[in-house]
Amino acid sequence: MRMAVMQEGTDLCGRVDKAAAVRRAAAGDREAFEELMDAYHRRIFAMVYSRITSRMDAEDITQEIFVRAFQGVRSLRDPELFKPWLYRIALNAINDFLRKKRLRSIFTLFTRERDDSEVPDPIRGGSDYLERKEFWTRLNEFFSRLSPSEREVFRLKFLDGLCIREIAEVMEKNESTIKTHLYRAVEKFRRESDLSGFLKEEKA
Amino acid sequence: MSEDRKPGCSIARVIRYVVDENDLDPEQRRHLRECPVCREELKQLDGGLRRLGHMAAEHTPEPVRRPVLPVEGRELPHRPVLLWRLAWGTGLGFALVMLIAVWTVFQSSISPVSYQDIAQEMAEDEMLLAEVLALEENPLPDAYREISPEETAGIDEEIFDFIVPVEGWNMDQESRTKEA
Numbered sequence: 001m002r003m004a005v006m007q008e009g010t011d012l013c014g015r016v017d018k019a020a021a022v023r024r025a026a027a028g029d030r031e032a033f034e035e036l037m038d039a040y041h042r043r044i045f046a047m048v049y050s051r052i053t054s055r056m057d058a059e060d061i062t063q064e065i066f067v068r069a070f071q072g073v074r075s076l077r078d079p080e081l082f083k084p085w086l087y088r089i090a091l092n093a094i095n096d097f098l099r100k101k102r103l104r105s106i107f108t109l110f111t112r113e114r115d116d117s118e119v120p121d122p123i124r125g126g127s128d129y130l131e132r133k134e135f136w137t138r139l140n141e142f143f144s145r146l147s148p149s150e151r152e153v154f155r156l157k158f159l160d161g162l163c164i165r166e167i168a169e170v171m172e173k174n175e176s177t178i179k180t181h182l183y184r185a186v187e188k189f190r191r192e193s194d195l196s197g198f199l200k201e202e203k204a
Numbered sequence: 205m206s207e208d209r210k211p212g213c214s215i216a217r218v219i220r221y222v223v224d225e226n227d228l229d230p231e232q233r234r235h236l237r238e239c240p241v242c243r244e245e246l247k248q249l250d251g252g253l254r255r256l257g258h259m260a261a262e263h264t265p266e267p268v269r270r271p272v273l274p275v276e277g278r279e280l281p282h283r284p285v286l287l288w289r290l291a292w293g294t295g296l297g298f299a300l301v302m303l304i305a306v307w308t309v310f311q312s313s314i315s316p317v318s319y320q321d322i323a324q325e326m327a328e329d330e331m332l333l334a335e336v337l338a339l340e341e342n343p344l345p346d347a348y349r350e351i352s353p354e355e356t357a358g359i360d361e362e363i364f365d366f367i368v369p370v371e372g373w374n375m376d377q378e379s380r381t382k383e384a
Contacts, residue, residue, distance in 0.1 A: 030273070037271060045267040050260055059269050066271040132263040139260070157223075158253050159260045164224055182223045183216075189256075190219070190249055 022079040033073060036082070037066050044090050047160050051094050053136045061097055065090045084169030087162065091152075091170060142195045146185055153178050154185040218245045222253065 018039055024032035044065055049058040068089050076085060143151045149171075156162045156170060164182075168175045189195065212235060220227045221236055228236070236242050312318060342349065 033273070037273070041270065042267060046261065046264045049264050055265050055268075059267060062267065063269070063271045067274060070273050132265075135259060135263045139256075158257050161257065179223055179227070183219055186219050186222055186249070186253070189253065190215070 018082075019080055022073075022076070022082040025073050026076050026079050028074060033070055040083075040086060041066070043160070044086065047087070047090055047155075048094055050136075050155065050159050052097065053133075053140075057097065061090075061093050065093045068093065081169060084162070084166045087156070087160070087166070087170045088172075138195065142189070142192055145192075146188060147181075150181045150185040150188070153181040154189070157182060213239055213242050213245075215245060218242055218249060221246060222250055 018036055021032045021035045021039075025036055041062070045058055045062045048061045048065070049055065052058060052061070065086070069086055072089070073082075076082060143154075146154065152171065153167055156167045157164075162170065164175050164178055168178050171178065217228065217232055217236065221233070225233070236246055
């Protein structure tokens with residue numbers, strides 16, 4: 001993959017980033033890695049949650065992602081690529097989890113699968129839980145009509161907020177391929193009158 | 205969304221702008237800014253996608269636990285997972301090999317080719333048995349069968365003595381001649 005050309009202290013999209021902390025973490029500084037973990041923890045958790053919609057599993061996977069990152073940060077050749085590298089670890093961890101879940105579902109074919117996705121938040125109330133469930137169900141219905149590559153680039157771009165260059169690094173593909181997937185996914189999103197209507201209702 | 209577009213308008217251009225605005229040249233970008241139809245398309249699409257991102261963030265719960273990093277020098281928590289994976293992989297591989305072996309044996313036992321082989325073997329066994337029975341009855345080759353006792357049963361002994369005289373008979377004749 002091409003080397004990133006950027007200014008000191010910015011990420012692939014030219015935004016100010018924790019490049020100094022990444023360098024220190026890559027040199028073995030544990031506190032620097034803790035700093036990075038605080039900066040990315042919520043974003044990575046949100047990324048995981050949006051793909052599996054289970055709070056407990058998302059917490060476990062997020063834990064695993066940061067442990068893997070901590071173990072591998074010393075081998076990171078280009079500290080400026082920390083963010084896409086971390087997201088790639090996250091994607092792999094999510095895919096591992098989904099594979100295991102599919103395998104488990106074969107063995108529990110005749111038993112009723114436990115719905116452990118989430119329990120209603122006692123503070124925010126049950127209606128909030130139902131709204132959340134409805135939102136992710138509708139969104140996943142839309143995602144089911146996209147190819148796996150289209151789905152992933154769409155999520156990384158519009159849900160996780162990564163730029164094209166970062167997505168290309170995460171998925172280890174070139175930028176024009178990423179854009180092609182995005183064009184197709186956005187075109188399908190535009191044609192999805194159900195989802196557009198749902199988004200308008202939510203806004204109202 | 206409006207489908208009543210001007211000749212210079214293109215929804216593909218709007219999508220390209222949404223995906224990466226740097227993909228369009230300045231002239232195309234100027235058109236998007238100035239054309240009311242394209243501007244409305246862009247507003248709808250871009251607004252929808254932004255709204256989606258905001259709603260996804262709103263509908264994501266806050267994480268409760270902060271990740272805990274492994275302590276240096278201690279066994280890392282993912283190692284048992286690796287061992288389990290290795291064990292599972294080995295077990296699965298062994299099960300697959302066994303399944304293939306059993307399947308192969310099962311297939312060969314029920315295949316029509318094996319029935320033919322068995323029928324041929326049975327025919328060969330029968331032929332061999334017939335040969336053994338024939339030999340048991342008379343083990344002599346064909347050339348000797350005509351002079352074998354079984355074949356010459358019923359013919360007088362004197363005829364044989366006449367054709368093939370025994371040695372003792374000649375000696376008797378010689379001794380009588382000498383005495384005389």
